[in-house]
Amino acid sequence: MKETPEHNERMAKMTFSSVFPHYITKIETKGRTKNELLQVINWLTGFDDKKINELIVKKVNFEIFFKNAKLNPNSKFIKGTICGYKIEEIANPLTKKVRYLDKLVDELAKGKKMEKILRSVESSK
Numbered sequence: 001m002k003e004t005p006e007h008n009e010r011m012a013k014m015t016f017s018s019v020f021p022h023y024i025t026k027i028e029t030k031g032r033t034k035n036e037l038l039q040v041i042n043w044l045t046g047f048d049d050k051k052i053n054e055l056i057v058k059k060v061n062f063e064i065f066f067k068n069a070k071l072n073p074n075s076k077f078i079k080g081t082i083c084g085y086k087i088e089e090i091a092n093p094l095t096k097k098v099r100y101l102d103k104l105v106d107e108l109a110k111g112k113k114m115e116k117i118l119r120s121v122e123s124s125k
Contacts, residue, residue: 003085003090003091003092003095007095008092008094008095011062011092011094011095011098012061012062012063012094012095013061013062013063014061014062014098015059015060015061015062016055016056016059016060016061016062016065017055017056017057017059017060018059020056023037023105024037026105026106026109027105027108027109029109030108030109030110030111031111032108032109032111036108036114037105037108038052039114039118040104040105040108040117040118041101041104043072043104043117043118044069044071044072044075044100044101044104045065045066045069045070045071045072046069046070046071046072047068047069055068062094062097062098063094066094066097066098069097071097071100072119074118074119075097075100075119077119078100078103078104078119080103082099082102082103082106083099083102085099087099087100087103104117
């Protein structure tokens with residue numbers, strides 16, 4: 001799919017708190033835990049559980065969410081297709097970060113091992 005300015009704007013304005021419950025439902029129905037989800041979000045963003053909860057309570061949008069994040073340097077290894085978009089082809093940096101998060105949640109729900117999801121050095125050998 002081709003990204004559009006309208007799509008990128010929608011991604012930026014979407015609140016993390018509106019999406020987070022959907023992430024939980026998705027992973028829990030597949031036998032994964034909220035703690036595993038938090039671990040994945042922490043790995044990608046550098047946020048601890050307290051900061052994640054604070055951002056949920058403040059209802060920050062993804063633009064603010066990722067502006068405050070310290071993206072994991074290994075996030076560049078997140079590849080593939082999510083929601084019809086090939087991550088490597090997404091030009092907008094914010095939309096790419098949102099899709100990184102979506103892809104990690106998807107991998108968690110699909111039962112991938114945590115070391116693979118977190119792009120551990122050991123798993124890439």
